[in-house]
Amino acid sequence: MAEDAPRRQPTLDEVAERAGVSRSVASRALNNAPHVSRAKREAVERAVRQLGYVPNPTARALATRQTGAAALVVSGEDPSIFADPFFAQVIVGASAALEEADLHLMLCLAASDRGRKRVAELLRSRGADGVMLMALREDDPLARTAEEAQMPVVFGGRPVASTPRWYVDVDNVGGARAATEHLVSLGRTRVAAICGRLDTEAGRARYRGYRDAMLAAGLEPVPPRGGDFTEAGGAAAMAVLLAEQPDVDGVFAANDNMAAGALRTLREAGRRVPADVAVVGFDDLTVARIADPPLTTVRQPIEALGREMARMLVALVNGQDPSPLILPTRLVVRSSA
Amino acid sequence: MAEDAPRRQPTLDEVAERAGVSRSVASRALNNAPHVSRAKREAVERAVRQLGYVPNPTARALATRQTGAAALVVSGEDPSIFADPFFAQVIVGASAALEEADLHLMLCLAASDRGRKRVAELLRSRGADGVMLMALREDDPLARTAEEAQMPVVFGGRPVASTPRWYVDVDNVGGARAATEHLVSLGRTRVAAICGRLDTEAGRARYRGYRDAMLAAGLEPVPPRGGDFTEAGGAAAMAVLLAEQPDVDGVFAANDNMAAGALRTLREAGRRVPADVAVVGFDDLTVARIADPPLTTVRQPIEALGREMARMLVALVNGQDPSPLILPTRLVVRSSA
DNA sequence: GGGTGCACTGGGAGCGCTCCCACTGGAAGC
DNA sequence: GCTTCCAGTGGGAGCGCTCCCAGTGCACCC
DSSP: OGGGSOOOOOOHHHHHHHHTSOHHHHHHHHTTOSSOOHHHHHHHHHHHHHHTOOOOHHHHHHHHTOOSEEEEEEEOSOGGGGGSHHHHHHHHHHHHHHHHTTOEEEEEEEOSHHHHHHHHHHHHTTOSSEEEEEOOOTTOHHHHHHHHSSSOEEEESOOSSOOOSSEEEEOHHHHHHHHHHHHHHTTOOSEEEEOOOTTSHHHHHHHHHHHHHHHHTTOOOOOOOOOOSSHHHHHHHHHHHHHHOTTOOEEEESSHHHHHHHHHHHHHTTOOTTTTOEEEEEEOOHHHHHSSSOOEEEEOOHHHHHHHHHHHHHHHHTTOOOOOEEEOOEEEOOSOO | OGGGSOOOOOOHHHHHHHHTSOHHHHHHHHTTOSSOOHHHHHHHHHHHHHHTOOOOHHHHHHHHTOOSEEEEEEEOSOGGGGGSHHHHHHHHHHHHHHHHTTOEEEEEEEOSHHHHHHHHHHHHTTOSSEEEEEOOOTTOHHHHHHHHSSSOEEEESOOSSOOOSSEEEEOHHHHHHHHHHHHHHTTOOSEEEEOOOTTSHHHHHHHHHHHHHHHHTTOOOOOOOOOOSSHHHHHHHHHHHHHHOTTOOEEEESSHHHHHHHHHHHHHTTOOTTTTOEEEEEEOOHHHHHSSSOOEEEEOOHHHHHHHHHHHHHHHHTTOOOOOEEEOOEEEOOSOO
16 A cells, blocks of 8 residues: 555655765765765765655755756747758757756747747746857847846857857858859859848858958859748749849859759759859758759858857856857868859 | 845745735736735736746746656667757647647757766656657667656657557558559559668558558568668668669658668669659658659658647646547659659 | 864755645625 | 625745755864
């Protein structure tokens, strides 16, 4: 009968009692704190084992005012932006770095109003020890909420409006410049750009890099025209480009998805890649390798982005003051250019 | 000077005092519980607004013994398996469903020993209200830990060894059968299969579906040969297939990545798709649409998988006893078959 | 031989919330 | 007029942990 009791988790008090010590000593032993005799330390360890004791993280959190978790917030209108494998890679990196610091990962996809409200509440209630914030659009209200929160915040990619105190970004300008220079070095002179969302800093920066390289080469850049970072968007933009500027011989697309879309349109239009039109993408996701022809593209260290965000956050949580970080990008030459 | 104090979050006691009520009443008002007069309820709401009060989730968790979070555990040797966009979609679905129930999402990538240990501790310490478990390999130790945990557990995809009480799966057998039947209906008679990992239930079930359809059509299935669900693996398997069985005219690949690899090998070998060899994949991820030619494939409702797992978990947390669920798959015909 | 120091110890006061329970008073029932 | 009931109320005991602090000894020193 006694066995039937819904076996509650043993508490630290029970461990202490069994070990014949006070709760304080048991607590210290558990946390490898000093001022515990060897004998008692061992007695506590034995009791822990016998009872199958596991500390209650909630109680610990209440007492220490530390939750033991960090949040990764991905903000955006459309939940499907998250389905981009880009975020999966960020998560892999962040998760690994948090694991080292023994922090758990809370993932918040703030797509709906309700989602944003929950994130705001999380921030204000200190429901996590710190926050990594990603994919902020120009007018994202979460940016302000985050800055006001009494909590460490690391931005992933700079927001458009302001430069936050702590962020990790990728060298978008440099990557776009390298991509464009590559096209120019191939002898292409009518190089167009297919832009991503121009209400994101990444979209803008990549256009800037393209423009800089064009001007430096004495060529005329096409004016910026907002896109959406999707395959369909890239295909549509390429169609417009072919109509307006039929002699185009080079294309820099703001990401691989759009580049893949451009390839499709070019193929359907009977243009050969790279013979007629050379194409360069950005990201170096799986799609770049699978595309036909395989895409020349700018690789950004996505996993490192996640990892460094998490490391920066851990440093902040530990009271340090790390410096912002900009990760290098690298041109990967394949067949499309 | 007084302003300089590190502005602590106001507590419920302070709200109560300001509203001129007891803490009990304030608590009830906050949780829209009955037994609060209209006047006091409003007084509490006013005090909350004036003070900018936000309830402390940790304290609430300790008192209610509910953490307000559900964990999604993705288990596997290699952290990069998670970079598969498949999981991103599962997360989108799960996240949406959890949001409805006002639960937070904890994401645990259990790749290293350390990661698995942390998950085990999370399970034993009730660090979450429930767990969704995915990608279990044959001998995954987490499966047992999870079953032993005093906590609701929902499996995503059935494990190989046992059938858990609560799971959500996709109709892998039916999908594979439909894919194979489609190839047969096209008049293909030498249809091979490129298998995924045979230490996963999905990999096995998809082979079973293929074999069933072949036998039913009076054709001879190729023997199962383990793969790895990657593009490179698919390319390699296709090469072997071409060498051993040069007259192959149909291929069922266990997922889109492998199908894409097969397409690459076929292209390099000068075989036309679908004229010489028809190819069908499984999953219907982005890669299926981007592939050249676009892949005929079996669509599985990935986001729904995540959503239903989360819903099932919420039901369990609420003390209900939901039934296992098998989600239907659907053949999507494109150009490759 | 009486300090002075220090490793060790356990009591107790929180952390901020929920929830049980005993108590009030006014409305309803006989 | 008297119970009976129940919405409304606040006191207080937790939830399981950390950590401050006052109190023990015992070695070590002049």
